[in-house]
Amino acid sequence: MNHTHRVLEEEHLDFLKEMMNIGIGNAAAALEQILQSQVEVRIPTVTILSALEMPDYFADPTFPVACAKMGMVGDVAGDLLFIVPADERTALIHLAEEAMPGTELTKRELAKTTEWDTSVLSELANILAGVYLAAIHEFSGLNLYHTVPVLSLDMIQAITDEPIAQWVSQNPLIILIENNLILKQEQVNAYFLFLMSVLTKEILSDAIQSARQKMCGQEG
Amino acid sequence: MVSEHCGEDRDRHVEALVLPVKMGRALITAAPNVMVCAGLGSCVALAFYERHKKIGGLAHIMLPDSSIFRSRFSGHGLQDLSSKGGEAQSAKGSTTGTNTPVNLLPPSPHLWSVYQCADTAIAALLEGMLGNGVTPQELVAKIAGGARMFSSYENSAADRSIGEHNVLAVKRILTMKRIRLIGAHTGGTCGRNVQFHLDSGRLIVKRIGMEDEEI
Numbered sequence: 001m002n003h004t005h006r007v008l009e010e011e012h013l014d015f016l017k018e019m020m021n022i023g024i025g026n027a028a029a030a031l032e033q034i035l036q037s038q039v040e041v042r043i044p045t046v047t048i049l050s051a052l053e054m055p056d057y058f059a060d061p062t063f064p065v066a067c068a069k070m071g072m073v074g075d076v077a078g079d080l081l082f083i084v085p086a087d088e089r090t091a092l093i094h095l096a097e098e099a100m101p102g103t104e105l106t107k108r109e110l111a112k113t114t115e116w117d118t119s120v121l122s123e124l125a126n127i128l129a130g131v132y133l134a135a136i137h138e139f140s141g142l143n144l145y146h147t148v149p150v151l152s153l154d155m156i157q158a159i160t161d162e163p164i165a166q167w168v169s170q171n172p173l174i175i176l177i178e179n180n181l182i183l184k185q186e187q188v189n190a191y192f193l194f195l196m197s198v199l200t201k202e203i204l205s206d207a208i209q210s211a212r213q214k215m216c217g218q219e220g
Numbered sequence: 221m222v223s224e225h226c227g228e229d230r231d232r233h234v235e236a237l238v239l240p241v242k243m244g245r246a247l248i249t250a251a252p253n254v255m256v257c258a259g260l261g262s263c264v265a266l267a268f269y270e271r272h273k274k275i276g277g278l279a280h281i282m283l284p285d286s287s288i289f290r291s292r293f294s295g296h297g298l299q300d301l302s303s304k305g306g307e308a309q310s311a312k313g314s315t316t317g318t319n320t321p322v323n324l325l326p327p328s329p330h331l332w333s334v335y336q337c338a339d340t341a342i343a344a345l346l347e348g349m350l351g352n353g354v355t356p357q358e359l360v361a362k363i364a365g366g367a368r369m370f371s372s373y374e375n376s377a378a379d380r381s382i383g384e385h386n387v388l389a390v391k392r393i394l395t396m397k398r399i400r401l402i403g404a405h406t407g408g409t410c411g412r413n414v415q416f417h418l419d420s421g422r423l424i425v426k427r428i429g430m431e432d433e434e435i
Contacts (some may be wrong), residue, residue, distance in 0.1 A: 052333065055242035061259035062413055064428060069370050150370045154428060157259025158411025161243060161282065162369050165262055165382050168336065169288040 015208045017046040019139045020177050020192075023132040028181065030131045034124070040182035047176045051168040054160065057176070061157030068125030068149035069163060072133075075142045075203050076196050078172060079163040080133075082125035083191040086153060122149045132192060140207040141214075163195055170197045236419075241265075244336040246279035248348045251418040260365040260412045262383035264338070264390055267362045267414075268345055268399075269421040270354040276418045277349050279341040283382070284389030286337035338389040346397065361394055362403035362423045362435055363387065364414045371409065383407070403435030 021044060028041040049057060064086035072078045126149055133144040152159050164174075175194040180187065236252035243263060247255055251274035257265040260280070268277040334340040349359060366383035380388075387406045394401050405412070405425045413426040425433045 052244065055244060058259075061242075152369050152409075154261070154369060154411040155259040155413075157243070158261035158367070159369055160261070161259070162262040162382050164243070165282040168282065 013048055015212065016048065016175060019136055019208075019211075020044065020046045020132075020175065022139055023135040023192075024177065024179050026131045026135045027128045027179075030127050031124075031181070031183070034127060035183060037184050042180040042182075044180070045178040047178075049174040049176065051164050051172055051174060054164055054174060055157075058156055062155045064154065065156045065159060066121055066151065066153045067156075067159045068122055068151050069159075070125065070129055070149045071147035072144055072194070072196075073147065074144040075207070076144060078167060078195040078197050079193075080129055080146050080195075081160065081163065081191075081193040082121075082128060082149070083156070083159070083193060084121070085189060088188050122151055125149045125151075128190075128192075140211040142203075142207045160193065167195050167197060172197050241278045241280045243280050244282055244333045246277065246335040246341060246345050246348075248275065248277040248345070248352060249418065250275045253418050255416040255418070257365075257412075257414040257416075260414060261367055261369045262365070262381060262386060264363055264365040264383075264386040264406070265412075265414045265416075265423075266338075266342065266345065266390055267364075267416045267423055268349050268354075269360050269362070269416075269418075270349070270358050271360075271421055272358065273352075273354065274418055274421075275349065275352055275354060276416055276421065277345045278414075278416050279335050279345045281338050281341050281386060281390065282336045284338050284385040286334070286340045289337070338386060338393055342390070342393045342397065346399070356397075356399070360400045360402045360421075363390055363401065364405040364412055364423060364425050364435065366406040367408050367410055367412065369409065369411065405433060405435050 024041055024044045028039045032039045047057075055061075066084050066086055068082040070080045070082075072080045126146075129146045129149070133146060136142055136144055164172075173194075173196045175192075175196065177192040177194075179190045179192070181190060182188070234252060236254055237249075238254045238256060239247055239249060240256050240258060241247045249255065255267075255276065255278040257263075257278065257280045262282075264281045266279045266281055270276070334344045346356075346359075350356070366387035368381040368383050384407065387404075391401065391404075403423060405423075410427045410430070415424040415426070416422075417424070423435045425435065
């Protein structure tokens with residue numbers, strides 16, 4: 001792993017990745033309920049970065065995305081971003097709208113309104129973030145809560161630079177999870193980006209340690 | 221240095237390089253090169269230009285003030301500020317076919333980079349420009365960026381966003397250093413791509429779904 005996070009040991013990083021993998025399992029189950037159809041999940045790619053490594057991470061910083069940003073409060077402070085490539089958000093929205101009854105909007109109206117897009121995406125982000133954070137809590141005992149999502153559609157770099165700027169002085173731990181889902185034969189990539197303040201890195205390490213002890217205890 | 225070679229490079233009609241300037245970084249180079257800041261949200265692209273020598277500097281600034289780092293990492297980085305302008309480094313892999321020198325100001329080896337914050341970035345970029353034989357009187361500045369990417373109830377219009385703070389800080393420091401700001405494309409809620417053409421000093425601002433604008 002990179003030098004920037006030498007504070008965390010390799011086993012801690014492995015544990016963080018495991019925690020995120022458990023999160024996606026739960027998120028998929030929640031998606032199945034919302035979309036009322038089977039959701040196939042590939043093992044997510046979990047990347048841990050420092051804020052200074054972020055500018056080099058995006059191969060195309062101008063890549064258009066839809067992003068729901070939520071504040072993260074509790075044992076770890078930070079931001080939580082739910083990011084969907086702009087061309088794939090329509091697939092996700094179409095699937096969600098099929099499953100969400102009660103809308104009077106026709107397809108033609110839907111095509112020109114973005115308000116519906118934003119509310120569906122915000123709702124998806126809300127549910128998935130909640131499920132993800134609950135999974136982290138179960139696994140590590142960390143209490144994490146998120147604020148109401150705010151949405152933006154723009155270039156990936158433009159969308160992520162404000163949260164990074166906000167937290168960069170704390171040398172945050174950035175966990176990027178690339179989820180590859182198959183919904184009704186449509187492949188959808190959805191990303192979670194956790195920005196965790198370094199001030200609480202010790203708390204995080206302690207939580208991971210206690211989770212390990214708990215697991216070892218259960219095995220014994 | 222850039223100033224010693226740019227004249228003869230222009231005579232040879234060298235191929236222009238397109239050089240990205242990433243977040244928290246800065247670059248100084250000469251015509252005919254083009255510098256690019258891609259995906260500016262709340263960040264501000266600050267361009268310095270000298271039209272006779274056709275030398276320009278571009279910084280991709282993230283934050284208004286380095287004091288937040290200074291209090292947290294006191295003694296790290298700030299003392300190195302004076303050396304930031306001089307160290308030259310070729311843009312990796314892309315220099316083939318051109319003789320225009322690229323004076324890449326390297327990212328700080330510390331936990332933060334001087335180019336992340338308006339105060340330290342302007343000081344370092346100015347020093348780099350002066351080091352290339354530019355006089356302060358002939359230096360002009362243009363800025364772009366500083367958007368508010370997320371609007372919410374808790375972050376209401378009455379509160380200044382990071383982008384607005386960045387723009388205000390850059391403008392204030394430029395005034396303080398008596399550098400003429402001749403163009404600005406700031407604020408709003410859209411991300412920007414900026415192209416800085418050193419043959420003309422034009423700064424082209426591109427936004428998704430909108431006409432390109434020139435400042």
